[in-house]
Amino acid sequence: MTTDRNSLATWLALISAAVLAALALARLPRPADWLRAPQTPFDRSDAWPARTSYLLLLKAVTVVPAGGTVSIRGEPADPVADTFLFRHAVALLPGRRVLPAAIHDVPTPDLERQAEYLVLVGPRPATPPGRLLSETPEGTIWRRSR
Amino acid sequence: MAEVALRAGAVWVGSLLLLPIIGAPLATRRKVGSLPLPARFALAAGCGAVVLSFLMTFWALAGWLWNLTVLAATGLALCVFLRRFLPDLSQSARCPDGWSLLEWASILILIVSFAASLVAAASGSASSADLIFFWGPKAQAFATAHTIDADFLGQPLLDHLQVSYPPLVTNVGAFASLAAGRFAWGASILVFPLLVGLLAFALPSLLGLLAPRSSALALSALAISTAGLLGDTFDIAGNGDMPLLFFESVAAALLVGPWALEKGGQFLGGLMLAGAASTKVEGLAFTLGIALFFLILRRKEIRWTAAALRLLLPAVLCLAAWFAFGASRRLFVGYHGYGRVFEIYWKRLPIVLPSIGQALLSAGWALPFLLPLAVLLVTKGPWRLAVIPVGTALLLAGFFVFTYLHGAGGLRLWILWSAGRIFSPVAVLFTIAAAARSAKPVSETS
Numbered sequence: 001m002t003t004d005r006n007s008l009a010t011w012l013a014l015i016s017a018a019v020l021a022a023l024a025l026a027r028l029p030r031p032a033d034w035l036r037a038p039q040t041p042f043d044r045s046d047a048w049p050a051r052t053s054y055l056l057l058l059k060a061v062t063v064v065p066a067g068g069t070v071s072i073r074g075e076p077a078d079p080v081a082d083t084f085l086f087r088h089a090v091a092l093l094p095g096r097r098v099l100p101a102a103i104h105d106v107p108t109p110d111l112e113r114q115a116e117y118l119v120l121v122g123p124r125p126a127t128p129p130g131r132l133l134s135e136t137p138e139g140t141i142w143r144r145s146r
Numbered sequence: 147m148a149e150v151a152l153r154a155g156a157v158w159v160g161s162l163l164l165l166p167i168i169g170a171p172l173a174t175r176r177k178v179g180s181l182p183l184p185a186r187f188a189l190a191a192g193c194g195a196v197v198l199s200f201l202m203t204f205w206a207l208a209g210w211l212w213n214l215t216v217l218a219a220t221g222l223a224l225c226v227f228l229r230r231f232l233p234d235l236s237q238s239a240r241c242p243d244g245w246s247l248l249e250w251a252s253i254l255i256l257i258v259s260f261a262a263s264l265v266a267a268a269s270g271s272a273s274s275a276d277l278i279f280f281w282g283p284k285a286q287a288f289a290t291a292h293t294i295d296a297d298f299l300g301q302p303l304l305d306h307l308q309v310s311y312p313p314l315v316t317n318v319g320a321f322a323s324l325a326a327g328r329f330a331w332g333a334s335i336l337v338f339p340l341l342v343g344l345l346a347f348a349l350p351s352l353l354g355l356l357a358p359r360s361s362a363l364a365l366s367a368l369a370i371s372t373a374g375l376l377g378d379t380f381d382i383a384g385n386g387d388m389p390l391l392f393f394e395s396v397a398a399a400l401l402v403g404p405w406a407l408e409k410g411g412q413f414l415g416g417l418m419l420a421g422a423a424s425t426k427v428e429g430l431a432f433t434l435g436i437a438l439f440f441l442i443l444r445r446k447e448i449r450w451t452a453a454a455l456r457l458l459l460p461a462v463l464c465l466a467a468w469f470a471f472g473a474s475r476r477l478f479v480g481y482h483g484y485g486r487v488f489e490i491y492w493k494r495l496p497i498v499l500p501s502i503g504q505a506l507l508s509a510g511w512a513l514p515f516l517l518p519l520a521v522l523l524v525t526k527g528p529w530r531l532a533v534i535p536v537g538t539a540l541l542l543a544g545f546f547v548f549t550y551l552h553g554a555g556g557l558r559l560w561i562l563w564s565a566g567r568i569f570s571p572v573a574v575l576f577t578i579a580a581a582a583r584s585a586k587p588v589s590e591t592s
Binding site: 006008009010011012013014016017018019020021023024025027028029033034037038040041042043044045046047050054087088090091092094095099100103111 | 248251252255258259262263265266268269270271272273274275277278279282283286287290303304306329331332334335358360361364365367368370371372374375378379381383384510513514517518520521524525526527577580584
């Protein structure tokens with residue numbers, strides 16, 4: 001009896017595994033995209049909003065010299081989004097001193113103003129904050145006028 | 147630029163091959179060596195990661211700078227030394243014989259589940275936001291500083307780095323970054339499918355020590371498909387959830403099996419528990435819970451004090467080194483909590499429980515949780531050994547609810563974002579419990 005019952009359990013385990021594997025397959029991108037490397041690690045995950053800043057910061061790391069002070073914010077500024085952008089910049093601009101434009105969803109303009117370089121996610125601002133160093137579809141990178 | 151990044155990524159992932167080499171002495175004892183090579187490889191990788199992380203933490207505590215070669219050589223030497231605490235186990239692995247259709251189908255599902263997790267990770271579908279928030283930046287900073295960088299962790303503006311989180315994932319990430327010369331963001335998300343693969347290597351053999359081979363394979367396929375689907379759904383690539391699931395699953399499979407009655411099996415289990423405790427905060431709750439259930443339920447079959455030491459001493463040493471580092475650098479003396487321990491907001495229960503339910507339902511209508519539970523209930527056999535993983539699963543669930551009851555603003559969002567992935571081990575523990583219920587009589591296992 002034990003064998004029969006566990007044979008049923010074994011088959012149920014197998015069928016369950018097949019169902020879950022099928023669900024996993026159904027979640028995958030189209031097969032045509034499988035061999036196309038994503039531009040960023042976050043292209044298709046729930047963290048996809050990080051994609052824009054990731055691409056812009058990859059550019060910034062080639063423009064902002066090591067040891068430089070840099071800040072990042074959205075254009076226009078949004079303290080909630082800017083809090084996340086600060087964290088992204090800490091990750092993707094190693095060797096630079098990253099100053100927040102907002103922290104814990106509270107703007108920190110005094111800190112942002114201390115940065116020599118400014119990365120703006122979004123369209124080019126109406127008033128340039130300094131000398132434009134680089135522009136990508138994701139945003140602009142500036143060196144502040146002193 | 148792209149070519150440089152690709153090469154760095156390949157070296158980053160390739161350097162992780164040093165982990166099974168470091169841990170190899172612990173997975174080549176005669177009886178452990180009778181396990182199939184893939185299972186030994188997975189066990190060696192787990193042991194290697196634990197030993198390496200411990201050494202890296204100890205090095206940082208002592209104020210010595212990390213050196214890749216010295217760390218790898220010292221890790222290997224330590225594993226050779228620890229080998230003496232791993233006497234031969236009396237339990238032989240089963241001799242291979244013909245494979246049934248059910249077994250072939252289980253193997254196919256194991257392969258498909260691994261492949262699905264690989265595609266999900268490689269296509270950027272399963273990446274964790276926490277990778278860029280704190281796991282990655284910490285590993286990167288530690289590699290740059292050649293130590294656990296206390297100055298970086300102590301910056302007041304960087305209080306999002308989860309400073310007190312245990313160090314294994316960031317240590318291993320820093321180790322790979324030292325090899326690659328940089329932190330490889332794209333490569334780091336491949337750790338998720340790699341660990342799904344390693345778990346697929348280990349579980350069939352470990353569960354096969356107690357359950358009939360067909361059951362062990364089918365239940366392993368269920369555990370791996372569960373881990374793969376939940377990992378993709380809840381975006382755990384690049385964070386600590388898959389390493390934690392790996393250590394917890396292997397530890398649980400060892401502790402319900404016959405090897406857990408012997409010194410060597412207990413010591414291996416202890417190393418895996420140290421891995422869990424060194425990976426995430428809830429790994430400590432798992433470690434204490436499963437050790438407690440094991441020591442109570444198998445007390446008549448073991449020497450209690452010695453078994454407790456073998457199970458818990460590795461975790462105690464790993465965490466002692468970590469907290470000594472935190473205290474000596476004035477960074478932390480314990481885990482960061484969510485409010486005072488006994489300040490529980492019971493009024494939030496009507497928010498917490500439905501939110502957890504909603505989070506679990508979002509993964510394939512909660513099937514990854516319900517199907518393993520159904521298999522566990524349908525399986526016929528004694529509950530005694532199954533209480534070890536089931537009791538631990540319930541204890542973990544209680545711990546998570548307890549933690550959520552301390553949460554403040556944005557509670558619902560926090561739960562929806564985190565509950566699915568932190569509850570994932572509960573589902574895998576149900577499948578291991580099913581294997582424990584279908585255990586062969588002792589006469590068939592010896």
